[in-house]
Amino acid sequence: MADALKGGGTPGRGAASRASRGGGVSDARAARARELxxxxxxxxxxxxxxxxxxxxxxxxxxxxxxxxxxxGALAAAIGCSRELIALVVKRAKGS
Incomplete structure (x- = not known):
């Protein structure tokens, strides 16, 4: 009983109360996946x-x-392919 009072609740409910404060995730791996x-x-x-x-x-x-x-000059200056430059330029004309 004294241990339950120290924890602020009944035994076995610590994880559930932590989960409700932390967005409903009680497993550390799930919490890490959520953060990532x-x-x-x-x-x-x-x-x-x-x-x-x-x-x-x-x-x-x-x-x-x-x-x-x-x-070619843009691709060299930026460090990308000529194809990307062509895509960007052509996309602007289609807008």
């Missing part, structure tokens, strides 16, 4: 914003000076 999932979603959102900014810069460079910023 949340971080992966955040990383995906950040990557999407960065790709959008990259694409806008590519399009702006091409529009300002298409002779200087050929697909």
């Amino acid at each position: 999932h949340r971080k992966a979603l955040e990383a995906d959102e950040l990557a999407a914003r960065q790709r959008a900014e990259r694409d806008a810069l590519i399009r702006r460079l091409r529009e300002e000076d298409p002779k200087r910023w050929s697909y």
